[in-house]
Amino acid sequence: MVYVIRKEHFNAAHRLYNPNWSEAKNEEVFGPCANKNWHGHNFELIVTVKGNPDPETGFVFDLKELGKLIKKEIIDKVDHKNLNMDVDFMTGKLASCENLVMEFWKILAPKIQESSSSAQLHKIHLVETNKNSVEYYGEI
Numbered sequence: 001m002v003y004v005i006r007k008e009h010f011n012a013a014h015r016l017y018n019p020n021w022s023e024a025k026n027e028e029v030f031g032p033c034a035n036k037n038w039h040g041h042n043f044e045l046i047v048t049v050k051g052n053p054d055p056e057t058g059f060v061f062d063l064k065e066l067g068k069l070i071k072k073e074i075i076d077k078v079d080h081k082n083l084n085m086d087v088d089f090m091t092g093k094l095a096s097c098e099n100l101v102m103e104f105w106k107i108l109a110p111k112i113q114e115s116s117s118s119a120q121l122h123k124i125h126l127v128e129t130n131k132n133s134v135e136y137y138g139e140i
Helices: 023-034 063-078 097-115
Strands: 002-014 039-051 120-127 133-136
Touching (some): 039 063, 039 097, 063 097, 097 120, 097 133
Antiparallel strands (some): 002 039, 120 133
16 A cells, blocks of 8 residues: 655634634633634645555556645635635534544545545645644544
């Protein structure tokens, strides 16, 4: 099994806020991330696809094509956007990185399988800050 990795970047704003809680409770739980005026990050999105290399190309998945797929399906929808207000697949969800990476998986996994008979999405790693990141393997 070979794992290929593509890194992409996007910038986005969000607010961690549970509308069922008071402002005080939101501030207690989410701290500055509950700021009414939002806050932003320079995200790094790292997508890992696994499979066996194609005997004709030597590729598990053409990384140039993977980059185009990620750009079309994810980056174009989230870059320079407010994740709480502008991104349709985040409607009604708390805009945490955990929820965001799970939504990315729902979008990318079937697109990768459509594009390749042997490759599949293995992992999505989303870096929010130098200290905070999340990984998701499609497990529920």
